Amino acid sequence: MSAPPALSRPRTTTRLIGIALAYFMVLLDTTVLAVAEPDLIASLDTDILGVGWATTVYTMTLASTLVLGGSLADRLGAYRLFLAGVIGFGAASLACACAHGLPALLVCRGLLGVFAAAIVSSSLGLIASLYPEPGPRGGAISAWAAISGAAMAAGPVLGGRLIELDGWRLIFVINAPLAAVVLLLCRTRISTPHHERPISWLPHLGLAAGLAALTLTITEAGQRNWPFAGLLGCVTLALAAGTAAIDRRSAAPLIPHTLRHNTAVWTAFGWGAVVNYALTTVLFALPLLLHTTAVEAGTTLLPMTLLVALNPPLTARLAAAYGSLYPIRMGFAAFPAGLCVTAFALAGDHRPIVLGIGLLLCGLGISWTLPALVGFVVDHAPPDATGAVGGILNATRQIGATVAAAVAGATLTQHSAGGWAAAPLTIAAALCALGFCSAVLAKPGRSRTPSGQPQGDALSEL
Known part of the structure; x- marks a missing residue:
C-alpha cells in the first residue's frame, strides 16, 4: 500500500x-x-x-x-x-x-x-x-x-x-x-x-469602476485640469460609497461582516497598500529617471530585487521567534530611509554608490514587511475569516500599486515640465513613515502558527 x-x-x-x-x-x-x-x-x-x-x-x-x-x-x-x-x-x-x-x-x-x-x-x-x-x-x-x-x-x-x-x-x-x-x-x-x-457581481464591478475613476482623478490632477479632476473625484467618492452600501447588503460580500470593524486587520491592509505603493513607485520611476539603457536600469535595481527574492526565509524565522509585528516594524523603519537615500542619489549628479545603498534599504523594507503581513492579519482575524483576508490583502496591495503608478506618472510629467524628480519617492517615503508610526502603536496578536513553522502564506505574498 x-x-x-x-x-x-x-x-x-x-x-x-x-x-x-x-x-x-x-x-x-x-x-x-x-x-x-x-x-x-x-x-x-x-x-x-x-x-x-x-x-x-x-x-x-x-x-x-x-x-x-x-x-x-x-x-x-x-x-x-x-x-x-x-x-x-x-x-x-x-x-x-x-x-x-x-x-x-x-x-x-x-x-x-x-x-x-x-x-x-x-x-x-x-x-x-x-x-x-x-x-x-x-x-x-x-x-x-x-x-x-x-x-x-x-x-x-x-x-x-x-x-x-x-x-x-x-x-x-x-x-x-x-x-x-x-x-x-x-x-x-x-x-x-x-x-x-x-x-455578487455588483461589488466587484463597483470596485473596478471606482479604481478607474480614482486613477483618472489622479491623472487629471497631475495635468492640473482641476475642474475635471474635481468632477472625477466626486464620481470616485460616489462609486466608493455605493459599492460599500451594496456590499453590506450582498449575500456574498467582498468584506466579511466579521472583518468590518476589525481595526488591526484594516491597519494591516493599509500597510500592504503602502508597501506596494512604495515598491511600485521605485520600479516605475527609477528607469525613467536614470536615462540609461534597459540593461543598466535592470542591473541598478538588483540591490533591491535580490533582497526581495532572498530575504523572506530570514523574515519567516524572525516572525516565528518574535512575532510578525517585529519584522513589520523593521521594514517600515528601513523603507522610508531607503526611499529618501534613493531620492537624494537621483537629485542633481548621479551617485551610484548612494543609490545602491538606498535600494538595498528599500529591499530590506519590502522583504521584512511583506512576508510578515499575512501572519499579522491571520493572528488578528476571526477564524471564520482567515480565508478571506489573504485575498483582500492582495487586492489592497494592488490598489496601492495602481495609485502609485498614477501618482508617479503625474508627478514625473511635471518633472518633465521643470518639477522635482524626487517627488514620487518623497511621497512614498512619507507614507512609509506613517506606516512605521502605526506599526509602533500596533499591538501583537495571538499567533495561531506553531513556533518555527515556515509562514508559507506570508511568503506567498511576494
Whole structure:
C-alpha cells in the first residue's frame, strides 16, 4: 500500500514546480515592464502618462478581480480556474506583443490582470490539495514562494536583455512558452473541493469602476485640469460609497461582516497598500529617471530585487521567534530611509554608490514587511475569516500599486515640465513613515502558527 504515494511523489513535485512557474510568470510580467518604459514611449509614440496607464490598467484589473477569483475557485474548482488563467495569460501576452498602439496594449494589459488574478487566486488551493499535511505543505509553499520570488530579481535584468535584443514586445512573447511549460507540468488533474457559494457581481464591478475613476482623478490632477479632476473625484467618492452600501447588503460580500470593524486587520491592509505603493513607485520611476539603457536600469535595481527574492526565509524565522509585528516594524523603519537615500542619489549628479545603498534599504523594507503581513492579519482575524483576508490583502496591495503608478506618472510629467524628480519617492517615503508610526502603536496578536513553522502564506505574498 506504500507504493502509490512513493510513485506519486515525483508527479506531485512536478506539479508544484508548474504552479510556482505560473506565479513566476505573473510576477515576471510586472517587473520586466519597469525597464521597458523608455522603449514603450519611443515605440508607441506616447508619454509618461501613457506608460503609467500600461501599469495601472494591469494592477486595476488584478485588484478588482482577485477576490472574485477566490470565489470562482470555490465554485468551479481551483484546477479549472488555474488552467484557464494560464492559457489566457499566455494568449493575452501574445496579444500585448502584437499591439500596434497604446489603446490596444491597454486592453490586452487589462486582460492580463484578469488572468493573473485567476492564477494567484487558485495557486494556494492547489498546493493545499497536493500537500494536505501541515508540515509538507509549509515546505511546499516556501519552495513555491522562493521559485516565484526569483522573478523579482530576474525580471529587471532579463527584461533589459530582452529589450536589448528585440525591443519591448519580446518581454510579452516570452510568456507564451512559459505558459506552455506550465500546462505540460500540470497536465495531470489536481482534485480540489467545490463549494456552491453565491457570487455578487455588483461589488466587484463597483470596485473596478471606482479604481478607474480614482486613477483618472489622479491623472487629471497631475495635468492640473482641476475642474475635471474635481468632477472625477466626486464620481470616485460616489462609486466608493455605493459599492460599500451594496456590499453590506450582498449575500456574498467582498468584506466579511466579521472583518468590518476589525481595526488591526484594516491597519494591516493599509500597510500592504503602502508597501506596494512604495515598491511600485521605485520600479516605475527609477528607469525613467536614470536615462540609461534597459540593461543598466535592470542591473541598478538588483540591490533591491535580490533582497526581495532572498530575504523572506530570514523574515519567516524572525516572525516565528518574535512575532510578525517585529519584522513589520523593521521594514517600515528601513523603507522610508531607503526611499529618501534613493531620492537624494537621483537629485542633481548621479551617485551610484548612494543609490545602491538606498535600494538595498528599500529591499530590506519590502522583504521584512511583506512576508510578515499575512501572519499579522491571520493572528488578528476571526477564524471564520482567515480565508478571506489573504485575498483582500492582495487586492489592497494592488490598489496601492495602481495609485502609485498614477501618482508617479503625474508627478514625473511635471518633472518633465521643470518639477522635482524626487517627488514620487518623497511621497512614498512619507507614507512609509506613517506606516512605521502605526506599526509602533500596533499591538501583537495571538499567533495561531506553531513556533518555527515556515509562514508559507506570508511568503506567498511576494
